[in-house]
Amino acid sequence: MIEFIYFGLEALIIILLALFIALLFNGIERKLIARMQARIGPPITQPFIDVKKLFIKENIVPDNAIPWIFNAMPLIALASSLLVLLYIPFGGMPALLQNYGDLILVVYIMLIPSLALAIGAFASGSPYASIGAQREIVIMISYEFVLSVIVIAVAWLFSLAFPQANAFSFATINEHAIWSVAGPVGIAGLLLLFISSLAVMPAKIGKLPIDIAEAKTEIADGVLVEYSGRNLALLHMAQATRMFAFASLIVALFLPWNLSNIFSLSGTLALIGDFAFFLAKVFVIMFVSGIFVSAASARLKIDQAAKCYISFIFLLSLIGLMLIGLDIML
């Protein structure tokens, strides 16, 4: 019983911390984009102010919406994006739920926010939201290929290197850097997979150039158009967390190095150092594939984006997988 309470407490701390960091990063992101566009931009605390304001605002449910689905979906979106964070090892710390699920489960859970967003939009009864939801689903189908290729490649490498360990488990991923188990050809393949995972990022989090499901100037925020008040606050938090979670996943898979090993730190110092370093890595990933790209590109159309993911990025990741296969055979 005590163990259970302790477990719950730990989960709560991680969730609150992750939420705080996700919103903070969102604020920094907005500020950085503003500076890139020669604007002053909102204060870094703006996402907190927005969420606080939205929570005290009226929550409007459209007349032709299906209320229970419409209201439940933002909650599901936020819960599932937070759940991902309990599986991903932060820095050197093993993940809280690492014995209760693996990489495949995490990839599935990460689908839920997109699905929830789409279902909620369909339930809102607005044509703009329906178009947004259709777009969200199409874009989800097209980038999911790439993610599955990445999972296969990672598991393949680990299963050959450590036959006795669970190749999909985050414990294994956390213990060994993936780059150390591959040969030179495999490293080239991993590099391609890393690039394709970065390319998936804008689609996964709905940022420019793939913010097609929201597309402010086309369909007036699409999937979010009917949401207001508490629901919108939850969705804002879910979006921010989703970005943080996906960046963390990329860091956990491809950039697993820690400061404590390099500088031989120990104890609390190692914990804090590793965590700070982890956050820095997550931020760099977010900056490279989320913030910088979104400030420097126009919005693609749905067919262009889908074509880009299904043909080009998918091909890139397949070549990566083949190179890894070649490396294993050699």
Next chain:
Amino acid sequence: MRLSEKKKCSIAIGPIHPALKEPIQIEVKIEGEKVTDVDFALGHVHRGIEWIGLRRNPLQILYLAERVCGICNISHPLAFCTAIENAANIKVPERAEYLRVIYAELERIHSHLLFLGVAAHELGFDSILHYTWLVREKVLDIIEYLTGNRITKAVLMIGGIRRDITKEQIPKIKETLKYYEKIYKKLCDIFLDDPTIKLRTRDIGVLTKEQALKLCIVGPTARASGVKKDIRQDFPYAAYADLKIEAITPATLLNEIRGDVFDRVIVRLLEVKQSMDIIKRCLKEMPEGPIMYEPVLQKLLVELKQVSNEGVALVEAPRGELIHYIRMKNSEAPVVWKIRAPTYANMHAIPAILKDCQLADVPIVVASIDPCISCANRAIVADKNNIVLNQEKLHELSVKKTLALTKDKVKGEGND
């Protein structure tokens, strides 16, 4: 429902929509993402400016004309002044004609930069929106320096212009032009070479030359389709006859004309450069002399009151051909004042260029004709039973009105 059945859905873009800067309702029927049918409705911001004008004297109308459009607030009063001058046979001093050209071209630079920003925003490319609008500040600054106001300049006067450009002011204008020379290269790099912009604008919203001619499209929209028409070239007004302007088409830069959104953006970009060259030439060639036909306004008003004639003026506004028609009849207020803004002509391109586009293309394609809705608005006519009059009825009424007017003209009197 079977999967093969495609569900048709109608989506209203506007009158209030983030893609639109002014109220217009565009009704698109879509199949999935594909646009199958388009219709549009105007009339949300009708202000009855012409009606108000018929109850004012020409000097008062000048202020109204300036407020027809927030952006073309040189073109409208310029067209109005030219129309009155044509009616009253007023000869404008040469220096004033050159000054009018300078102000009109400054306005064109600012309007086209505004358009480039809006186009980028419709594509979701906000960085370029902020960049173009940032560089636009420089031209607004120089306009403020010359006229005392950023937007509503109030420099035009019937028979001349109210503010001269002195010798001390010229270096600052040249400095601004030099700044834009630098910026122009950068803007060209952005709009010609950016892959995402090209992906979103190339071969989208195509308006062929035949369609443009058939629909009587005007201004940069027509020029982008390869119709070499420009009022400054065809029917020169102000000092344009001395300057020998040539209409710009995309072929000037790219050796091909496709008539798509990309071409419409490029034409406007090229016209920024053209305007810069015109201003430079004007500053060099501008003669000395008076800038007003009649500096005493009371005298001018008295003279205008004697006029019984009609006048038409064509002006190349940033968006295209702008027509002002005025008829004076020995009275303080004109009998007829008619404005045909360029957007009113270009609106008819919207259904043609939106056909077979995707829903995602609608904002940029509509923005690509650079619509100025408030200029183009017409009243919706309803009779006592609150029914909007149909085309036949309106035609009948307009024939009656025309007959009354022509009779009126022959007799030289009668009711209006």
